[in-house]
Amino acid sequence: MSAPLWKAGEIAAAAGARVVGGPALDAAGISIDTRTLSPGDLYVAIEGERHDGHDFVAAAFGAGASGALVSAIRAGGLAGGPLLVADDSLEGLRGLARAARARSNARVVAVTGSVGKTSVKEMLRTALAPQGATHASAASHNNHWGVPLTLARLPREARYAVLEMGMNHAREIAPLSALGRPRVAVITAIAPVHIGNLGSLEAIADAKAEIFEGAERGATAVIDADAPFADKLAAAARANGLSRTLTFGEAGADARLVSVEAHGDGSRVEADVLGRRVAFALGAPGGHMAKNALAVLLAVHALGADIDRAAAALAGFAAPGGRGARLRLSAPGGEFTLIDESYNANPASMRAALALLGGTSPARGGRRVAIVGDMLELGADAERLHAELAPALDAARVDLLLTAGPLSRALHEAGRGGREARHADGAEGLAALALDALRGGDVAMAKGSNGSRVHAVVAALKARASKSGGN
Ligand SMILES: Nc1ncnc2c1ncn2[C@@H]1O[C@H](COP(=O)(O)OP(=O)(O)OP(=O)(O)O)[C@@H](O)[C@H]1O
Ligand SMILES: [Mg+2]
Known part of the structure; x- marks a missing residue:
């Protein structure tokens, strides 16, 4: 049998937690929601905007949790199984994320942008899976708890990891990038989303460019050639030591669309990718999805995977729920x-x-x-x-x-x-x-x-x- 996601002894060390109320157990997975928790998962109690996960610790043990990672200030009175008590449960989860990243040989691609993050993340999952075990963020888990959660779930044997990273304010993406240490960092698009918080399109571009701050040495940036402030994004990639920037979009970009034709529920796409013609079926409709696919193929290449095999897999990509x-x-x-x-x-x-x-x-x-x-x-x-x-x-x-x-x-x-x-x-x-x-x-x-x-x-x-x- 392969090793569990987390062995008992590893969890406490990585999370900086002490074990109370029974011997620590292995964890088969990580859950923050008792409604979707599988027996054997470690439950992490997180304080959200509406609920405090500490109120559901008993329910987590009822659903078969192997343990519960909790904040010290809320630990008193909690019972039902082994508690892993950290100063702060979210910091404990970040500890698990750092340890998972440190022990992993996976090639990590991080995806941010004003629109298209989940679409590109799911396309990457589809494109990479035939080429090696691929782990990717669930849903749009792209924030201060979503990214650590995704990393804490990273299987030991994963070959590729795809991380969605989002933000509502400046300086939110930098710490996520530091956790994920991507080999490839993708910025899908720059557009006025959350502009109420950021103030200007330029400030949005600056905030997205934080994804380069945590990149691995020699990493590759993938950016939209047509994005406002694309030059600034490329400059930020260079300033953060990324060795290469690949662009997708209009004439002159490293990846360009030659033709996009509606076909069934998706498109037939012909593209020029790094000087080569690539023709493929894409299971989701629209020129914007075809453009997202260009970013995907460049990222695949920068990860060391095969563009043609990835393109062939994209026929099996379907528009995520509510997105076309x-x-x-x-x-x-x-x-x-x-x-x-x-x-x-x-x-x-x-x-x-x-x-x-x-x-x-x-x-x-x-x-x-x-x-x-x-x-x-x-x-x-x-x-x-x-x-x-x-x-x-x-x-x-x-x-x-x-x-x-x-x-x-x-x-x-x-x-x-x-x-x-x-x-x-x-x-x-x-x-x-x-x-x-x-x-x-x-x-x-x-x-x-x-x-x-x-x-x-x-x-x-x-x-x-x-x-x-x-x-
Ligand atoms: N490149 C693009 N340009 C314009 N619209 C796009 C692009 N990619 C996806 N979309 C559309 O934007 C919407 C959101 O797509 P998606 O969920 O992929 O974005 P997201 O960045 O993950 O969003 P969120 O910030 O909510 O997580 C959908 O309606 C989708 O069809
Ligand atoms: Mg999303």
């Missing part, structure tokens, strides 16, 4: 297509999603319908950034615009000239508008920030379809 998946749903008059982009939104991803809608043809007599909720965290320019999407509606030949929320009202006003447009106050009203408007033959795209709850609109459309016996 296509649903066929029944409505009065037949089935319509729903492009589910409801996971989140910012101006860059909204434009990409509208382009996706523009590239999808409705059936004869059907319409292109954009269902848009507010994009949040855009600071003082929020209304303007909404109104400025109107030309993208025109370019996508949107026939019907359904909006909700105080910020999207600006888009409703700016976009109503060229088409039929209806506006609602919130997600429930938007769902009612969509249920009322959508007919067989239409193609619709639904998108908004998570907090705008456009996913509730998607859920309502799905619920009606399943009631009527469709899918």
Whole structure:
């Protein structure tokens, strides 16, 4: 039998914890959530914004946890199994992450950017897996607990590790990069996301460039040639001792798109990668996903893996939930297509999603319908950034615009000239508008920030379809 993820003695040493309440046990995995904990996992109690994990230690032992890593200040009164008591449980988790990274021979790629992190991370997982055991962040676990958690879970025998790294403020990515020590650092895109906190696009670029600070000696940077401040990103890579910068994007970049054709639920892509033609099927639609694939192939190459084998694997990549998946749903008059982009939104991803809608043809007599909720965290320019999407509606030949929320009202006003447009106050009203408007033959795209709850609109459309016996 292979060694467990963590042997009993290793955990306490790595986490800087003392063991109380019974002998320490091996850990088969690491969990921070008792609802998804598997028997044999070490439970790490983390203080979140809404919950304190220390309140669920008993539940963790009930679910079969092998131990619980807790903060000293909360340890009193906790029972049910061996406790690993650290000064601070999150610092203990970081200790596990450092130890996992130190003992690993995995080649690490770290991915940040304003949009496309999870898409690129999941593409890398798909592309690398056939070439060696690959470990990657779960979901969007990209923050001060997500990155240490991912590293603490790194299997001993992994050949590749893919880490998503995100931020809301300056100086958040630097410590994540120091933990992960990437051999390849990817910046997918620079766009006004969280600009309310950062202040400017340049400040966003600077914050993303922190990913180079912890890179291994001789590491490679992979950046978007078309990103604002791309030169600054390349300069930051050099300043941090990275030996090479590879670019993807427009003419002159190391990887470029030659053609992208819609094909089934994805695309057929032809690209020029480091002077070589590479043709492949990509299981997710849209020019933005094809561009993400360029970043992936450059990163694969910089990791020492094979570009052609990686490209061949990308046919098996599917758009992650709420990020472009296509649903066929029944409505009065037949089935319509729903492009589910409801996971989140910012101006860059909204434009990409509208382009996706523009590239999808409705059936004869059907319409292109954009269902848009507010994009949040855009600071003082929020209304303007909404109104400025109107030309993208025109370019996508949107026939019907359904909006909700105080910020999207600006888009409703700016976009109503060229088409039929209806506006609602919130997600429930938007769902009612969509249920009322959508007919067989239409193609619709639904998108908004998570907090705008456009996913509730998607859920309502799905619920009606399943009631009527469709899918
Ligand atoms: N290169 C890109 N340009 C524009 N939009 C993109 C790009 N890549 C992905 N998107 C879109 O952006 C949205 C978010 O994608 P994804 O989840 O990959 O990003 P993320 O950076 O991981 O986001 P988060 O910060 O929420 O974790 C989706 O709607 C996706 O289709
Ligand atoms: Mg993500």
